[in-house]
Amino acid sequence: MKRLVFAFIAAYAFIFLWGWLLNGVFLKDVYAQTPNLWRSQSEMIGLFHWIIIGQALIVFSFVIIYASGFAGGGVIAGIRLGVLLEIAAIGMRLGFYAVQPIPGKLILYGSIGGLVEMVIVGAMVGAIYKPVPPRTA
Amino acid sequence: MNWKKFFIAFVAAFGFIFLFGFLWYGKLMNGAHQEVPILWRTDADFGNHFSALIFGHIVMAFFLTLVCGRFVPAGGAAACATLGILVALIYAGADLITFAVQPLTTKILCGWIAGDLIQFAIAGAIIGALYKSESRMTT
Numbered sequence: 001m002k003r004l005v006f007a008f009i010a011a012y013a014f015i016f017l018w019g020w021l022l023n024g025v026f027l028k029d030v031y032a033q034t035p036n037l038w039r040s041q042s043e044m045i046g047l048f049h050w051i052i053i054g055q056a057l058i059v060f061s062f063v064i065i066y067a068s069g070f071a072g073g074g075v076i077a078g079i080r081l082g083v084l085l086e087i088a089a090i091g092m093r094l095g096f097y098a099v100q101p102i103p104g105k106l107i108l109y110g111s112i113g114g115l116v117e118m119v120i121v122g123a124m125v126g127a128i129y130k131p132v133p134p135r136t137a
Numbered sequence: 138m139n140w141k142k143f144f145i146a147f148v149a150a151f152g153f154i155f156l157f158g159f160l161w162y163g164k165l166m167n168g169a170h171q172e173v174p175i176l177w178r179t180d181a182d183f184g185n186h187f188s189a190l191i192f193g194h195i196v197m198a199f200f201l202t203l204v205c206g207r208f209v210p211a212g213g214a215a216a217c218a219t220l221g222i223l224v225a226l227i228y229a230g231a232d233l234i235t236f237a238v239q240p241l242t243t244k245i246l247c248g249w250i251a252g253d254l255i256q257f258a259i260a261g262a263i264i265g266a267l268y269k270s271e272s273r274m275t276t
Binding site: 019031036037038039043044047048050051053054056057058061062064065068069070080081084085087088089090091092093094095097098099100101113 | 156175176177178180182183186187189190192193194195196197198200201203204208209220224225226227228229230231232233234236237238240241
């Protein structure tokens with residue numbers, strides 16, 4: 001349980017930092033090309049708690065999935081799970097791209113950034129979380 | 138991995154996800170979506186990007202089936218439905234972030250989250266019911 005909490009905190013801290021770097025710094029100019037699709041800066045600040053809760057939910061679900069079905073495989077299993085889930089998320093992004101006038105560049109860079117993010121998250125969770133060995137009689 | 142069963146489960150999952158998406162997000166939530174028309178492509182533009190929608194659904198169904206195969210190698214509707222719910226929570230987290238950065242209404246946010254949970258729980262159950270590894274089949 002302790003390791004589960006550590007894995008969650010470490011992965012959350014990384015995802016928060018990476019999300020800010022990717023979306024707030026690297027892709028800032030790409031977002032600026034479609035201002036009508038995004039909230040104003042002040043509105044986003046007012047709703048910032050939803051970003052924190054959303055990221056926490058993503059990391060929580062990832063850690064639980066890893067602990068329930070992938071633990072024991074270590075870093076490699078974590079990376080594998082991260083890649084599988086991120087490629088499924090790329091499918092979702094393509095769905096959004098079909099219905100919203102989001103620039104293709106944003107989908108491409110967002111997907112590459114998402115893949116890097118989930119590989120690192122998977123590696124961190126896989127390295128930190130270790131299943132409890134079964135008790136021998 | 139039993140690839141024949143895997144393929145059948147993937148096709149069924151794709152069929153369900155696509156149909157559910159059309160009914161839930163396209164029909165049931167159409168009124169809610171129209172409250173913020175600036176966020177959506179026009180019908181003609183959507184038609185031009187329809188292939189991305191199909192391909193996105195194929196990718197989602199394929200990788201959900203793959204995660205189910207690895208997570209629950211023996212299959213089983215209940216276990217895979219549980220995994221589907223956990224995967225839906227990841228999508229729900231992404232929905233919350235989208236809500237914070239895009240001018241969505243709370244009605245749209247709630248509809249998307251409910252849709253994700255129902256869609257992935259049922260898709261997981263379908264995959265789990267259809268996909269069974271060789272070891273489970275022979276015991």
